[in-house]
Amino acid sequence: MAGQNLSHLALSDDGFLFDPTSGHTYTLNSVGAFILRKIIEKYSFDQIVAAVIEEYDVSEDIFSRDLEQFYHFLSEQEIVS
Numbered sequence: 001m002a003g004q005n006l007s008h009l010a011l012s013d014d015g016f017l018f019d020p021t022s023g024h025t026y027t028l029n030s031v032g033a034f035i036l037r038k039i040i041e042k043y044s045f046d047q048i049v050a051a052v053i054e055e056y057d058v059s060e061d062i063f064s065r066d067l068e069q070f071y072h073f074l075s076e077q078e079i080v081s
Contacts (some may be wrong), residue, residue, distance in 0.1 A: 006040045006080065019079060026077070031056060034045060039080065045071075 010018040013026040017036065028036060034055065038048045045067065052063055074080045 009036075009040065009079070011040070015067075017079075019077075022078065024069060024077065026079075032070065035067065036074075039074075 008020055010020065011028075011033060012034075015030060015033040017026040017028055017033075019025075020079060031052070035048060035052065038051055043051065049060060049064055052058060052067070053060055071080065
């Protein structure tokens with residue numbers, strides 16, 4: 001995840017995401033927006049897991065799987081590569 005240039009993305013405080021490259025818009029919940037901000041900030045997978053566990057009441061095992069699925073979704077939408 002780290003090392004991607006995602007500075008072109010516009011992410012509002014309330015989770016509205018605009019990708020000017022594709023013209024697509026998305027609405028993320030608060031956790032999704034939190035995660036995407038960490039991806040944009042070039043956090044590693046493990047750093048994102050640690051940040052989410054610290055911020056939200058979630059199990060590491062469950063969240064790791066959820067993060068993989070979210071990253072897969074972002075990849076399918078060509079938001080991340």
